[in-house]
Amino acid sequence: MKKNLLFIAFIAIGLLFSNEITAQKFAGLDKSPMDGASYPADYKESNKMVKIIYGRPQLKGRTVEKLAPKGKVWRTGANEAPEITFYKDVTFGGKAVKAGTYSLFTIPNDGEWTVILSTAENVWGSYFYKENEDVVRVSGVVSESAEVIEAFSIAFDGEGNNANMHFGFGNTVVTVPVKG
Numbered sequence: 001m002k003k004n005l006l007f008i009a010f011i012a013i014g015l016l017f018s019n020e021i022t023a024q025k026f027a028g029l030d031k032s033p034m035d036g037a038s039y040p041a042d043y044k045e046s047n048k049m050v051k052i053i054y055g056r057p058q059l060k061g062r063t064v065e066k067l068a069p070k071g072k073v074w075r076t077g078a079n080e081a082p083e084i085t086f087y088k089d090v091t092f093g094g095k096a097v098k099a100g101t102y103s104l105f106t107i108p109n110d111g112e113w114t115v116i117l118s119t120a121e122n123v124w125g126s127y128f129y130k131e132n133e134d135v136v137r138v139s140g141v142v143s144e145s146a147e148v149i150e151a152f153s154i155a156f157d158g159e160g161n162n163a164n165m166h167f168g169f170g171n172t173v174v175t176v177p178v179k180g
Contacts, residue, residue, distance in 0.1 A: 032057045032078030039156035039163040039178065049090065049163060049180040050156065052104065054082035057169075058151045064170035068108045073116070073126045076106045076167065077152055081123040091179040092117065093138025105129055106140070106174070113140040113174045140174035149173075 038051040055078030107114040161180035
């Protein structure tokens with residue numbers, strides 16, 4: 001009888017401790033999930049020229065201007081400012097940029113968006129943006145999408161060492177050339 005009670009006590013204690021060990025608190029799904037894009041886009045190609053990690057806000061009945069106000073610095077996505085990594089020296093929008101990782105900000109305007117690479121790291125939003133941390137400012141060419149882009153998206157296309165970075169939201173597509 002004593003052996004049975006001792007056995008049950010060990011099992012009960014083990015269950016109590018196992019719940020403490022495995023009862024982790026994991027966050028739910030983010031409403032603006034992180035995503036990434038790279039060039040070359042093919043996952044089989046390990047020799048990348050550029051990669052970007054960014055948050056994907058969704059319109060959900062709002063306008064692009066509500067989420068990315070004209071004339072104001074925008075984090076270019078949701079949550080943290082995107083981090084763009086160039087694996088070699090490139091020309092970004094016609095301006096020389098050294099290999100490295102930068103934060104990406106934009107200033108939306110009619111017909112043209114200013115695209116900014118900044119030395120700031122691990123930045124939440126654009127609240128702490130400082131112009132003196134700019135590496136380059138270039139003009140992004142604005143075009144109109146035939147279909148509404150509900151979730152902010154970034155994509156690359158191109159051939160060889162000549163690529164284009166496109167980001168789209170609503171009916172707006174902004175393009176910046178990247179040359180390796």
